[in-house]
Amino acid sequence: MRRYGKNPDEDDIRSRPNPKGNRPRTNIRPKHEDAAEGMVLTVDRGRLTCLVGETVVLAMKARELGRKAAVVGDQVWIVGDLSGKKDTLARIVRIEKRRSVLRRTADDDDPYERVIVANADQLAVVTALADPEPRPRLIDRCLVAAFDAGLEPLLILTKSDLASADELLDTYRPLGIRYVVTRRDELETGEAADRVREYLAGRMTAFVGHSGVGKTTLVNALVPDDRRRTTGLVNAVTGRGRHTTTSALALPLEKADGWVIDTPGIRSFGLNHVDPSRVILAFPDLVPGTENCPRGCGHDEPDCALDAWVAEGHADPSRLDSLRRLLSTRERREGD
Numbered sequence: 001m002r003r004y005g006k007n008p009d010e011d012d013i014r015s016r017p018n019p020k021g022n023r024p025r026t027n028i029r030p031k032h033e034d035a036a037e038g039m040v041l042t043v044d045r046g047r048l049t050c051l052v053g054e055t056v057v058l059a060m061k062a063r064e065l066g067r068k069a070a071v072v073g074d075q076v077w078i079v080g081d082l083s084g085k086k087d088t089l090a091r092i093v094r095i096e097k098r099r100s101v102l103r104r105t106a107d108d109d110d111p112y113e114r115v116i117v118a119n120a121d122q123l124a125v126v127t128a129l130a131d132p133e134p135r136p137r138l139i140d141r142c143l144v145a146a147f148d149a150g151l152e153p154l155l156i157l158t159k160s161d162l163a164s165a166d167e168l169l170d171t172y173r174p175l176g177i178r179y180v181v182t183r184r185d186e187l188e189t190g191e192a193a194d195r196v197r198e199y200l201a202g203r204m205t206a207f208v209g210h211s212g213v214g215k216t217t218l219v220n221a222l223v224p225d226d227r228r229r230t231t232g233l234v235n236a237v238t239g240r241g242r243h244t245t246t247s248a249l250a251l252p253l254e255k256a257d258g259w260v261i262d263t264p265g266i267r268s269f270g271l272n273h274v275d276p277s278r279v280i281l282a283f284p285d286l287v288p289g290t291e292n293c294p295r296g297c298g299h300d301e302p303d304c305a306l307d308a309w310v311a312e313g314h315a316d317p318s319r320l321d322s323l324r325r326l327l328s329t330r331e332r333r334e335g336d
């Protein structure tokens with residue numbers, strides 16, 4: 001597998017010379033027994049909006065974190081002014097080990113691997129059934145990213161008032177993915193949000209989708225009024241106007257525990273970082289069939305043992321077809 005560098009925007013911290021000379025670092029490093037635990041809600045130009053208890057605190061990364069970047073969803077330890085008052089800036093001194101990491105490579109020419117969200121346990125892939133037309137390859141690429149990251153996928157098919165979901169659901173049936181179908185009138189009555197919420201309760205769910213699919217409409221229906229994207233609390237805190245679409249944004253679910261993480265509309269989902277041996281874990285029924293695969297098998301090669309194993313009747317051929325379809329989306333094509 002090719003290796004990729006880290007995105008300097010996220011991870012790099014330019015070390016300035018120590019103005020006080022060569023004083024050993026240990027002497028100037030503060031003690032952090034008094035650090036408070038928080039969660040990163042959004043990141044905007046090096047400023048991290050964090051929730052500490054009930055207070056929204058603006059913070060920056062402490063120099064001692066070095067190159068390590070905190071991203072949305074990270075559990076972090078914060079010191080300094082935790083009052084949440086205007087013009088205060090606390091410091092993040094530690095990032096907890098992540099339970100999961102959702103990443104993408106922006107595209108094949110982009111050497112940087114971007115961590116989008118930490119600690120999510122679910123990936124909601126939002127697709128409109130029309131306007132814009134569904135793009136199954138993009139859905140597949142999102143699913144591969146979810147499987148690679150160990151997130152459970154949830155398909156959310158919007159705008160069923162404009163087109164039927166049948167064809168798409170036929171395509172995804174062999175994958176056994178959970179799905180919700182929503183339409184405009186149910187958005188207005190709140191039924192759509194109620195139905196989607198059932199899948200989100202108690203979990204941290206990252207929402208991805210192509211621009212225009214209705215992701216913001218749905219997310220806004222799921223979170224409290226004062227957290228809605230364009231008028232949200234985060235903007236009031238950062239004072240930077242309308243939330244720009246460069247970072248994900250964590251929002252509390254309304255009427256249930258859980259977090260909705262809205263991500264900027266995506267055009268593509270680079271998969272350079274994906275490891276086929278992790279993707280196949282999402283197909284536990286096929287895993288035993290890989291026993292006789294050659295070392296490092298990509299499971300889409302001529303000598304992959306899965307063909308013979310499935311032909312012997314150990315698993316449904318449509319499952320292998322689906323796995324292969326997903327794996328093939330790692331190769332970028334025109335329009336991805």
Ligand SMILES: Nc1nc2c(ncn2[C@@H]2O[C@H](COP(=O)(O)OP(=O)(O)OP(=O)(O)O)[C@@H](O)[C@H]2O)c(=O)[nH]1
Binds near residue numbers: 265
């Ligand atoms: N017919 C129909 N239109 C919908 C539905 N849900 C959302 N829309 C419309 O689709 C358009 C796009 O919705 P948004 O919520 O802004 O889409 P988005 O995915 O957040 O797009 P970006 O903000 O560009 O990322 C808006 O005009 C919505 O009113 C639906 O269920 N049916």
Ligand SMILES: [Zn+2]
Binds near residue numbers: 299
């Ligand atoms: Zn194989």
